[in-house]
Amino acid sequence: MKVPKRLQPLVDDGMIDEVVVQLMSGKEAQVYVVRCGDDLRCAKVFKEARKRSFKQAVQYQEGRKGRNSRRARAMSKKTRYGQKEQEQAWLNAEVDALYRLASAGVRVPQPHGFVDGVLLMELVADGEGYAAPRLDDVTLSAEQARDYHGQVIADVVRMLCAGLVHGDLSEFNVLLDHHGPVIIDLPQAVDAAGNNSAAMMLERDVDNMRAYFGRFAPELLTTEYGKEIWALYEAGRLHPDSPLTGHFEHDTTSADVDDLMAVIDDVREEQAERMAPAWDE
Numbered sequence: 591m592k593v594p595k596r597l598q599p600l601v602d603d604g605m606i607d608e609v610v611v612q613l614m615s616g617k618e619a620q621v622y623v624v625r626c627g628d629d630l631r632c633a634k635v636f637k638e639a640r641k642r643s644f645k646q647a648v649q650y651q652e653g654r655k656g657r658n659s660r661r662a663r664a665m666s667k668k669t670r671y672g673q674k675e676q677e678q679a680w681l682n683a684e685v686d687a688l689y690r691l692a693s694a695g696v697r698v699p700q701p702h703g704f705v706d707g708v709l710l711m712e713l714v715a716d717g718e719g720y721a722a723p724r725l726d727d728v729t730l731s732a733e734q735a736r737d738y739h740g741q742v743i744a745d746v747v748r749m750l751c752a753g754l755v756h757g758d759l760s761e762f763n764v765l766l767d768h769h770g771p772v773i774i775d776l777p778q779a780v781d782a783a784g785n786n787s788a789a790m791m792l793e794r795d796v797d798n799m800r801a802y803f804g805r806f807a808p809e810l811l812t813t814e815y816g817k818e819i820w821a822l823y824e825a826g827r828l829h830p831d832s833p834l835t836g837h838f839e840h841d842t843t844s845a846d847v848d849d850l851m852a853v854i855d856d857v858r859e860e861q862a863e864r865m866a867p868a869w870d871e
Contacts, residue, residue, distance in 0.1 A: 596635045597622065600705060606633065613721055618777065623713060623721065631702060634709040636681055636777075681707060684777040687754055694752035695830065696745045697772045717768035725761035725771065725802060735806035741770045742799050743815050746792070748830050750823055754779045755788050759795035761802040782823070789820050814838040 593601055593609050600606045608625040613632065615621075622633045681704075688701040688711065700712040714722040730738065742764065749756060756779055763775035782788045796816030804811035813836035821838065822828035 594620075594622070594635065596706075596708060597624070597633060600633070600708060600710075603705075605703065605705065605710065609633075624710075626702070626710070630713045630715075632699065632711050632713045634711065636707045636709070681777070683779060684775075685709060687776040687779040690752055691749060691754065691773075691776075694748050696748045696752070697741070697770070698776070699772065699774060714765045714767050714772045714774070716766070722765040722767040722772065725764045725766055728766055730803075730806045732807040735803040736810070738766070738771050739799060739803035739807070739810055742773070742803075743796070743819075743834065744830075745771070745773055746796060746799075746815075747819060747828065747832060747834075749773075750782055750792065750819065751828060751830050753782050755782050755785075755792045756795050757791045760798045764799075789824075792816055792820055 591609055591611060597606060597609055601609070606624045606626055610623040610625055610630065613621040613623050618637055620635045620637070622635070624631055624633045685701060685704040688698055688709075691698045692700055699714055702710040702712070704710070716722045725738075746756070746759070756773065756776065758775065758778050759773070763773070765772045765774055780788055780791060782792075785791075793816035796819065800810055800813060800815070815834060815836050817838040818834055818836065819828065822832055
């Protein structure tokens, strides 16, 4: 096929020998199958910010550290330079996450480089060598659903132990190769320790997986792996091989309303004292 404009520099530099076919076009990127020497790989071409429909929500960016203090300060402002740096940080997030998670044993595509907004990575293939389907495109037996669900949950745990939460995990960004699920699409991955929404996002990721696999194995619908995993993480007891039950004991202790109101009153008084004008005597 004709070489897309964004891939031409990589062809000129010898990083890509041939563009075989466009694999998909999504809300944030276009993905092509390319040949690099004897290997078939994926080239993910990120769309420019103004052409993407996926918004770089503040909720996802919280806790991300700039590469240096100057860039961090710029990213907090709305200047053209600041927006450019923020955009670059967003693009680098997936690359950094892929390398980090691959090292942690999470099943993600192996990255092979990132140049000018183009991510070269492993082509996840099925048993016949074709591009692997998304979970949304397959029908599973109950046994397969239980097996693959267990594999995804294990990878969610490994991700969290590596300090990351996917943040947008669903049947649309998990591929199925001949070994099982492979997690993709990580530009919105969040720092588990530095993002106040990390617990909510992890539970949402796990709940999405529960709902999908529960279509084929209904007994999964009663599990609460998300809450169990986060509770272990908060307690400092989560490890890649932590045994999980899928059950979670909810706190049924009644709140002490009087004690809570007393704390609120104390905070209000402290705030009032800070806001009060200082008079010279």
